[in-house]
Amino acid sequence: MLELHHICKTFDKGKATEVMAVDGVTLQLEAGSYTVIVGANGSGKSTLLNLIAGSIYPDSGKILLKGEEIQRLPDYRRSPWVARVFQNPLTGTAASLSILDNFRMAALRKSPKWMKRGVDRRFKTTVAEKLTTLGMGLEDKLTQVMGTLSGGQRQAITLLMTVMTGVDVLLLDEPTAALDPRSAREVMEIADRIIRENNLTALLVTHNINEALHYGTRLIQMENGKVVRDFDNQTKSGLQHGEVVTWFDYY
Amino acid sequence: MDFYIAAIIQALCFGPLVMGLFLSMKIFNIPDITTDGSYTLGAVITAVCLSRGYGLPAILILSMLGGALAGCCTAFIHTRLRINALLAGILVMTALYSVNLTLLGRSNMPLLSHSTIFSWFSVFAVTDQNTLAVLIALSAVLFFAMSFMLQSDFGIAMRATGDSESMVRAQGVNTARMKVYGLAISNALVALSGCLIAQFQGFTDINMGIGIVISGLGAVIIGDTLINLLKIRAIPLMLGCVLLGVILFQLMLAVALGAGVDASMLKLTTSLLVLLIVALPRVGSTVIQLSKR
Numbered sequence A: 001m002l003e004l005h006h007i008c009k010t011f012d013k014g015k016a017t018e019v020m021a022v023d024g025v026t027l028q029l030e031a032g033s034y035t036v037i038v039g040a041n042g043s044g045k046s047t048l049l050n051l052i053a054g055s056i057y058p059d060s061g062k063i064l065l066k067g068e069e070i071q072r073l074p075d076y077r078r079s080p081w082v083a084r085v086f087q088n089p090l091t092g093t094a095a096s097l098s099i100l101d102n103f104r105m106a107a108l109r110k111s112p113k114w115m116k117r118g119v120d121r122r123f124k125t126t127v128a129e130k131l132t133t134l135g136m137g138l139e140d141k142l143t144q145v146m147g148t149l150s151g152g153q154r155q156a157i158t159l160l161m162t163v164m165t166g167v168d169v170l171l172l173d174e175p176t177a178a179l180d181p182r183s184a185r186e187v188m189e190i191a192d193r194i195i196r197e198n199n200l201t202a203l204l205v206t207h208n209i210n211e212a213l214h215y216g217t218r219l220i221q222m223e224n225g226k227v228v229r230d231f232d233n234q235t236k237s238g239l240q241h242g243e244v245v246t247w248f249d250y251y
Numbered sequence B: 001m002d003f004y005i006a007a008i009i010q011a012l013c014f015g016p017l018v019m020g021l022f023l024s025m026k027i028f029n030i031p032d033i034t035t036d037g038s039y040t041l042g043a044v045i046t047a048v049c050l051s052r053g054y055g056l057p058a059i060l061i062l063s064m065l066g067g068a069l070a071g072c073c074t075a076f077i078h079t080r081l082r083i084n085a086l087l088a089g090i091l092v093m094t095a096l097y098s099v100n101l102t103l104l105g106r107s108n109m110p111l112l113s114h115s116t117i118f119s120w121f122s123v124f125a126v127t128d129q130n131t132l133a134v135l136i137a138l139s140a141v142l143f144f145a146m147s148f149m150l151q152s153d154f155g156i157a158m159r160a161t162g163d164s165e166s167m168v169r170a171q172g173v174n175t176a177r178m179k180v181y182g183l184a185i186s187n188a189l190v191a192l193s194g195c196l197i198a199q200f201q202g203f204t205d206i207n208m209g210i211g212i213v214i215s216g217l218g219a220v221i222i223g224d225t226l227i228n229l230l231k232i233r234a235i236p237l238m239l240g241c242v243l244l245g246v247i248l249f250q251l252m253l254a255v256a257l258g259a260g261v262d263a264s265m266l267k268l269t270t271s272l273l274v275l276l277i278v279a280l281p282r283v284g285s286t287v288i289q290l291s292k293r
Helices: A045-053 A099-107 A121-132 A151-162 A181-197 A209-214 A233-237 A241-248 B002-013 B015-027 B035-051 B056-079 B085-104 B127-151 B153-163 B165-169 B175-201 B212-229 B235-258 B263-292
Strands: A002-011 A019-029 A034-039 A060-065 A082-085 A169-173 A201-205 A218-223 A226-231 B108-110 B203-205
Touching: A002 A045, A019 A045, A019 A226, A034 A045, A034 A209, A045 A082, A045 A169, A045 A201, A082 A151, A099 A121, A099 A151, A099 B153, A099 B165, A121 A151, A151 A181, A169 A181, A181 A201, A181 A209, A209 A241, A218 A233, B002 B015, B002 B127, B002 B175, B002 B235, B015 B035, B015 B127, B015 B153, B015 B175, B015 B212, B015 B235, B035 B056, B035 B085, B035 B175, B035 B203, B035 B212, B056 B085, B056 B175, B127 B153, B127 B175, B127 B235, B153 B165, B153 B175, B165 B175, B175 B203, B212 B235, B212 B263, B235 B263
Parallel strands: A034 A201, A034 A218, A082 A169, A169 A201
Antiparallel strands: A002 A019, A002 A060, A218 A226, B108 B203
């Protein structure tokens, strides 16, 4: 589904602050796989996600999505196939717009936004039905502005918005880092369900080792811009929490 | 009484300008100073077209196209060359001064001998009533067009662009292009105001745009204060508040002038009035917090 070939990315090239964030990463993600990436701060995992999403471009290497090269496309032209949930719950939704308007944008992910009224009764019913699946009671608050919702609710809505149209790849950049433990668990469960139901190819970056072990079909550790450990579903299920912690204890 | 009717007429002439500023400042969060230049550009194009005997529709369309072009320039400088929006606006505004002077050929031009949009429509015997009728009709058209646009799919994308760029880019919207559209529409409306004012006051002056962005800003902030005070979420009501804001602002100025403020002090009065309007909600909330202690 998604292939990365020898991806390199250096920030501040030629300056004293030069840092090689991603150093020749080659990675193949099968359709329907759910890959978890762990790694210390600065190991290049968020940069890797940004490279796939298109908010930054690689210095060298290729990114193939369903066999097509996409590494030179800007983020808004990759978004028909690649959806993402951000670390900051405020980033994934528009705060001053209503829940309904946010969903309208998500529904038009693949199509141009014309000067016509798209939010009609049928659309409202569709959104309300989708929101019911979250079990947060949001289906009665369709016209409420997004800014009044909690971080957990906003992350859950961002997740739901990604599947308003059929995307192929879902990128989750520490989606629960800003949430309390209970909201974090809820959001992770919703993500897991959405990924399975829609057969998405997912990539999760996390610092939470429990999340990394509990979710996903593959586990990767990054260090200094390189993939240093790679476990498939079978070997991953044999991993212990304490063992993963030792990966980070190299001081 | 006539004095206040004149203030309302002036306010309605500023209606498109204030709608445009609401779009750029409140929807897109871009402080667009191009306004000073594009307002005069609208008036200049109107003067040139009137003196050449063009028809009214052509005058309105050409003025708005001129403004839109100016807005596009600012947006291109801001998005493609990544220059601060404030600086981009000042650059285009300064350049427009020369453009306006070249187009007009001199520093001012009287238009009293030409038939304008206000003389073209003559139903009422009293001139002021006639002018008011034309402006109310125009404001109504503008109001409905704007509220339709902002509630359409395109409008939602516009509002989302001003709100969270990363969110709307993730939904497949080219935010740079969106800003170009937004500033083009905004400045087209500003130029329409220039076009109306030139026809209403019967002349175009190269300096008529100086400080116009502040007058517009005052009205937008009154409207915004009303929106926050009444907790308004619906787009048509927001636009209504903004139109109410411009009328209130012009009436305040009229009261100040009526109370004996010298006409040469008009810009100073305007600035102080806007300062008061901007400061009042902040000072007010501090006072409320202190009184609760």
